Amino acid sequence: MIETAGLSRAQLRRLLRERRRALAPQRQRQAARRLYRQLAQHPLFRRCRHVALYLPNDGEIDPGLLLDAAQRRGKATYLPVLNAWPATRMVFQRIHPGEALHLNRFRIREPRPNRARQRKVWTLDLLLMPLVGFDCEGGRLGMGGGFYDRSLAYRTRHKYCRKPALLGLAHECQKVDRLALASWDVPLEATVTDKAWYAADRKMMRRGQLHRDPCGACE
Template identity: 85%
Template sequence: MIESAGLSRAQLRRLLRQRRRALSISQQRQAARRLYRQLAQHPLFRRSRHIALYLPNDGEIDPQLLLREAQRRGKTTYLPVLNAWPATRMVFQRIRPGERLTLNRFRIREPRPNHARQRKVWALSLLLMPLVGFDPHGGRLGMGGGFYDRSLAYRARRKNCQKPTLLGLAHECQKVDRLELASWDVPLQATVTDRAWYGEEDRRTTAPHSLRCQSKR
């Protein structure tokens, strides 16, 4: 675990990105299998019907085993899609097995934008989020673009709407003792690594969240 005292967010990002990039292909594959075992049989994953994930980039832990498992079980799965305009906006779009993907401006694979297949973030059941660093208290350090924080900013305004459940996914080596959160940072319910769970949504419980978020889709 990294001691964050005296390190800026930029310094932490640089250090933690170096750590996950340093993992070998074999270590990455092993971490992906362990992550799958941590989540695939958890009641939270089993009960969720609309699950958004991501495709790994820059050494991020790989959730594609979970993506395929969710699709095998008949769940509806989504990937983030960056808007061309406004450029700071991100949406979540349904993805089907074998669907062809394209590269966005960050060279990350995503579906071709199709508004009819997009779902409001508050209508998702579970959002599995990438991160650069995390602490055991729900803190998340992202890449700095703010895409997820902007997408989830409604949670600060709509206290009765805490969907979807937010789980960060990470390698154990990305753990920090404590992160200083900015006013716009959205805390996680838990972070799941290849080794353990950290946070209120631990491996034994599935604390219910409000279902009063309204959506027509």
């Protein structure tokens, strides 16, 4: 575990990115298999009908086995897609097995934008998120672009709108002692690594509870 005292966010981000990029391909594949075993039979994953994931980049842990499992089980699966305009907006678009992908401006694979297949984030059941660093209290350090924070900003305005369940995915080496949350940061329910679960909302994790939207619309 890395101690964050005396490190700026930029310094911490650089250190953690170096750590995950240093993992050998064999270690990455092993971590992906272990991540799958951690999550595949958990009630949160088994019960969800609409789940968003990501495709790995820059040494991120690979949720590809979970994506394959979700599609085999008949779940609707989604990937993040960056808008051309406004350039700071990200949406979630349904993806089908074998679909052709292209590289976005960050050289990350994503489907071609298709509004008819996009879904509002608050109507998803489960969102599996990449991260650079995490702590045990739901803190998440991202790449610095703020795409996920902007997509989830409605949760700070509508306190009772708790969908989707938010799980960060990471290598164990990305764990830090504590992350100071900014006002725009949206905490995770838990982070899942290749070795363990770190649940901030322990009651929800034990029950495998999927949040329901009591107000019907979180806009």
